[in-house]
Amino acid sequence: MxxxxxxxxxxxxxxxxxxxxxxxxxxxxxLVYYNEAAEELLGRKFDDxxxxxxxxxxxxxxxxxELGGALSPEDIPMGVALTEHRPAHRRLRFRALDGPWRIVDxxxxxxxxxxxxxxxxVAIFWETQTE
Amino acid sequence: xxxxxxxxxxxxxxxxxxTVRYGGNTACVEVRGRDGSILVLDAGTGIRRLGGSxxxxxxxxxxxxxxxxxxxxxxxxxxGPLYQAGAEVHIWGPPSPTEDLRSRLGRYMSPPxxxxxxxxxxxxxxxxxxxxxxxxxxxxxxxxxxxxxPGPTVGFRIDEGGTSICYLPDHEPALGVHDFPQEPxxxxxxxxxxxxxxxIHDAQYSEEEYSAYQGWGHSSIEQAVAFxxxxxxxxxxxxxxxxxxxxxxxxxxxxxxxxxxxxxxxxIAGTEGAAFEIGE
Numbered sequence: 387m388x389x390x391x392x393x394x395x396x397x398x399x400x401x402x403x404x405x406x407x408x409x410x411x412x413x414x415x416x417l418v419y420y421n422e423a424a425e426e427l428l429g430r431k432f433d434d435x436x437x438x439x440x441x442x443x444x445x446x447x448x449x450x451x452e453l454g455g456a457l458s459p460e461d462i463p464m465g466v467a468l469t470e471h472r473p474a475h476r477r478l479r480f481r482a483l484d485g486p487w488r489i490v491d492x493x494x495x496x497x498x499x500x501x502x503x504x505x506x507x508v509a510i511f512w513e514t515q516t517e
Numbered sequence: 518x519x520x521x522x523x524x525x526x527x528x529x530x531x532x533x534x535x536t537v538r539y540g541g542n543t544a545c546v547e548v549r550g551r552d553g554s555i556l557v558l559d560a561g562t563g564i565r566r567l568g569g570s571x572x573x574x575x576x577x578x579x580x581x582x583x584x585x586x587x588x589x590x591x592x593x594x595x596x597g598p599l600y601q602a603g604a605e606v607h608i609w610g611p612p613s614p615t616e617d618l619r620s621r622l623g624r625y626m627s628p629p630x631x632x633x634x635x636x637x638x639x640x641x642x643x644x645x646x647x648x649x650x651x652x653x654x655x656x657x658x659x660x661x662x663x664x665x666x667p668g669p670t671v672g673f674r675i676d677e678g679g680t681s682i683c684y685l686p687d688h689e690p691a692l693g694v695h696d697f698p699q700e701p702x703x704x705x706x707x708x709x710x711x712x713x714x715x716x717i718h719d720a721q722y723s724e725e726e727y728s729a730y731q732g733w734g735h736s737s738i739e740q741a742v743a744f745x746x747x748x749x750x751x752x753x754x755x756x757x758x759x760x761x762x763x764x765x766x767x768x769x770x771x772x773x774x775x776x777x778x779x780x781x782x783x784x785i786a787g788t789e790g791a792a793f794e795i796g797e
Contacts, residue, residue, distance in 0.1 A: 389701065389708040392663045392693075398703065399693035500612045500649060500669075 391505050393497055407511040413504055415440045415468045429484030447480040452489055463494035467507035471496045487517040518677050519794050521547040524563020525787035527721050527757030528588050535763035540789025543588040544686050550677055554655030558684050559583055560593040568597035579654050582610035583686055584670035585621055594631050604640040611669040612646040619644040647671060665689045665705035666734035674709040680796030683710040686756050688719045689734050690744045698743040710748035714795045720755035738770050742778055752783045
C-alpha cells in the first residue's frame with residue numbers, strides 16, 4: 387500500500403483532535419478517514435468501515451437532498467471538491483447506520499498541493515436535525 | 518556511493534571540547550556517485566570544510582537543501598565553489614507556494630545578514646525548486662518528497678544501480694500516526710526510506726525529552742529506530758544531534774537503545790568525519 391501524502395497525514399492528525407465531524411478523502415476520491423465525531427453521526431466506527439470509495443458511501447448511507455431527492459456522488463459537496471477542485475456547501479439528508487435519518491449541512495474543500503497536485507478533499511459536517 | 522558526514526549537529530553549531538568526538542558543525546553530508554557526481558545534502562556549517570576538500574578537477578556540484586532553517590543553510594555563503602568563476606553549482610530546495618527558492622535564499626544571502634548578494638557570486642549558479650518526485654543528477658536518481666517538519670521540508674532518497682540512501686535529517690514520523698510504528702501507509706517518509714541500505718535520520722531527543730517537544734519536527738532516537746525498523750533499512754546513522762547533548766550524552770543515547778532494543782539493522786552514531794561506502 388502506497389504511503390499517503392504528508393498533507394493527508396497531517397490532516398488526519400488535525401481532524402482526530404477536533405469535535406467537529408470531519409471526512410478526509412484521498413486523490414482517487416476514496417474516503418481514507420473520518421474522525422470520532424463523524425463516527426457518532428454515521429453510527430459506525432471508521433475502524434469497522436475502513437477506507438471506501440465515495441460511491442459506496444452514498445449507497446450505504448442513502449444520501450439524498452433535504453427533500454429526499456436522489457443525489458449522485460458528484461452532487462454531494464465532497465464529490466464537487468474532488469471532481470471540480472472547488473469548495474462546495476449543501477444541506478443533505480442521510481440514514482445513519484444506527485437508525486435515524488439526519489439532516490446535516492456539509493462544507494467541503496479540495497486539498498491542493500504544490501505543482502497543482504490534487505491530493506484529495508475534506509468535508510466538515512454540522513448536524514441540523516435528527517428525524 | 519561514498520557518503521561523508523561533514524556536520525551532524527542540529528539546530529545550532531556547538532564547537533568545543535564537549536563535542537569534539539561527534540562534532541559541532543550543523544547538517545552537511547557529501548555523496549559521491551561512481552560517475553563522479555558530487556551531491557551536498559544541506560548547507561549547514563559543515564559545508565565550509567567540504568568546499569575546501571573538493572580541490573580541483575570536478576565539473577559540477579549539486580547542493581540539495583531539505584529546508585531553509587538556519588542550521589541547514591548557514592554555511593552556504595562560506596562554500597568555496599560559489600566564489601570560483603566558471604564553477605558549475607546547482608542548488609535544489611523545497612518549493613514554496615509564494616516565492617521561488619532564489620528569492621527565499623536571498624533573504625539570508627543579502628545585507629544585513631550577509632554581505633554578498635546571490636547575483637554577485639562569480640560561479641555559474643542555477644537554483645531549482647526541487648520537483649516532488651524523481652529527477653536525475655548524473656547517474657544518481659534522486660527522489661524528493663515532503664515530510665513531517667514545520668515549513669516546506671523535503672527528504673531525499675538517492676539511488677545508484679540498485680543501492681540507495683535516504684536522508685531525513687529533520688523528521689517527526691510519529692506525528693500523524695495513531696499507532697506508530699504500525700501504519701506504513703500513514704507514516705511520513707516511509708516511501709523514501711523503505712528498503713534502503715543507509716538511512717540518515719533525525720534522532721535529536723531522548724524519549725523523555727521528546728514529550729516536551731512534540732510537534733517541533735524532530736524525533737527521539739527510539740522513534741528513529743522504530744521508523745528504520747518499519748522501513749526495513751540495513752544501516753541507520755543518527756543525525757541532528759541536539760546542541761545540548763555533549764559526547765557523553767550522545768554515547769548514552771545510542772548505548773541505551775542498543776541495550777534495550779533488539780535491532781534488525783546496524784545502528785551508527787552520526788559522527789562528523791565518518792564515511793561510508795555502499796554498493797559496488
